[in-house]
Amino acid sequence: MNAALIGIPLLTALLAALLPSDRMRPWLLPATALIHFGLTLKAVFFPEQTAFSKWLVLDPAARPVLLLISLLFLVISFYTVAYLRYRKERPNRVFCACLLSCLGTMSLVTWSNHLGVMWVAIETTALSTAPLIYFNHNPRSIEATWKYLLIGSVGIAMALLGSFFLAYASLHSGMEPSLLLNKLLLDAPTLSKPWLHAAFVLMLVGYGTKMGLAPMHTWKPDAYGAAPGAVGALLAGGVTSCAFLCILRIYHICQASGDGPYIAPILLFMGLLSMVMAGIFMVGQQDYKRMLAYSSVEHMGILIFGLGLGAPALFGTFLHLINNGLTKGVLFLSAANIHRSYDSTTTAVVRGALRRVPWSATLFLLGFFAITGSPPFGPFISEFSILNAGVSSGHFVSSGLFLLFLLVIFIGMGATVLNVVQGRAPENAPTTPYREGIATIAPPLILMLLVLLLGLCIPSPLCNLLRDAAHFLEVTP
């Protein structure tokens, strides 16, 4: 039953690769996504059997991530069907197959209880997203894919070395070497410290590359800029969340070994560094898709910052993971509509979107307000909760910088977003056959409503889910 969450998307990916019709194939995406979402709801909210084998366990920390990727994929799958109708000139066999296998391997990341399995899963996720970034087959997308593959592969190789170091840490203290998460958590207090510290740094760098933490973020603006909007949404909301889960694992092991004070300053520093780098590149940004990529760097920074604050901020961090994923969906999908309509991503050409594509531009603007932490949207609650935890735990300087960077980013991002939506389109702006329709508006609209809902009240099942996840990371087994 639970293996179906991983197996079904991989099977339909195979089916998509075999199906001959370019017109029918995209419908496999929503069909698979619906089944996956149904199974996810059952696995997350009514967990009867959470362990499929000793390698595959869905623990409380992974449940919110699985819920997020399944929900996001569901919305994106419907959008993709509409998107591919506008791109009839490009064959979509590889695109659909890779999207589906990406869903399967992302699910495997959430289920894996063995750090080796987790590594294989996240590397496969990265490999299956490379052809997605390459979808447009132009020099820009080749360059982006090349950088994505090379930087990503080297980064993930560091994570593998980190996993080996972790196993060596248990070998060094005279135990049977193992990469099973449960066993590592139990053995954590006796792990050899030097090897554990080296493993933590390598895994933070490795999975941080996948997440897009500064200074390993350089592939991100290129990849998000060149990829179709739906892929950008999946990368920024789904794949990065999976990479964050991987960092949560090593964080958990370090906490359990009593190394919390050692890792907290590193995490705080990395978080703030990502925020400041994102802020620097966002001010005066001419390309609104690259701007979204820097916004993603910023929010990865916020998540790591939250992790650095430790136990008091964990609930807020998990909430922010959900909020960021959903809001990134709104932003990338509405930006994709604007891109379709203008056939350009620079603010030199793209102006006055509110007149040309009023729905998409409104959603883009609302998404901007949401992601920068304006009330009454979800990210406001989660960012405030992280800030609150920072101040109440005595991190005054870090929290002050956190607030300052949020303000800088609000101003920088706002300038670009307002350029896009306001004013009039220049005379020479290209026109395209794209017209707004329910199929391309409903997906981001639904996500926007969810973000609004999370800002007004958090449904109690979700609240319990996040509380369980935070609690799971606080206590050591």
Added chain:
Amino acid sequence: MNPLLNALLVLVLALNLFMLGTSRILTVIRMVTLQGILLGVMPLLVHEHAGLSAALASAAAIILKGIVIPFMFIRAMRDVQIKREVEPLIGFLPSMLLGALATGFALVFAAKLPLVGEHTTPLLVPASLSTMFIGFILLTTRAKAITQAMGYLVLENGIFLFGLMLVDAMPLIVELGVLLDVFVGIFIICIIVNHVNRAFSSLDTRRLATLKE
């Protein structure tokens, strides 16, 4: 530990240096192949009583790193019709010296690492560190996309060497998964290499510089 193991590791170290010293891409491919085969044999030597799973992992590594991946590299090289690495960021002789320096450093550094007693005598840890360094040097100083891809493979080889000490922690299925991922990664990279050549009329990755701030 098997005495043959140290001899093979010395060979691996020598191959590393030769890789840095040559400009002919075909020669680099051959050395990476040989290194892959040597690495593939090692799981059988590390354990006194190598079982079926070690044999399987070893066979898979030899087939992929000794036959399939070199074949892909050679095809990619033929498709794009290049033979030599030109104008590396650091010249061939200086990079070889840098590699030798890195190897010396790896030997000194490994002696200082807190290792388990049985791992202090074989060259496993220094060879692993040195191979990773060499992979990084190839990745960062060479301009051709295909040589960078080989740098990635060498880096992966270095990590594989470290993993030899931890065979118990990595079940066979995971080990095969890692190998498969490396293979698929290089497969996609080889396809992209071909497209880079067509779109930019060159394999020089320094031309991939349109996307920047």
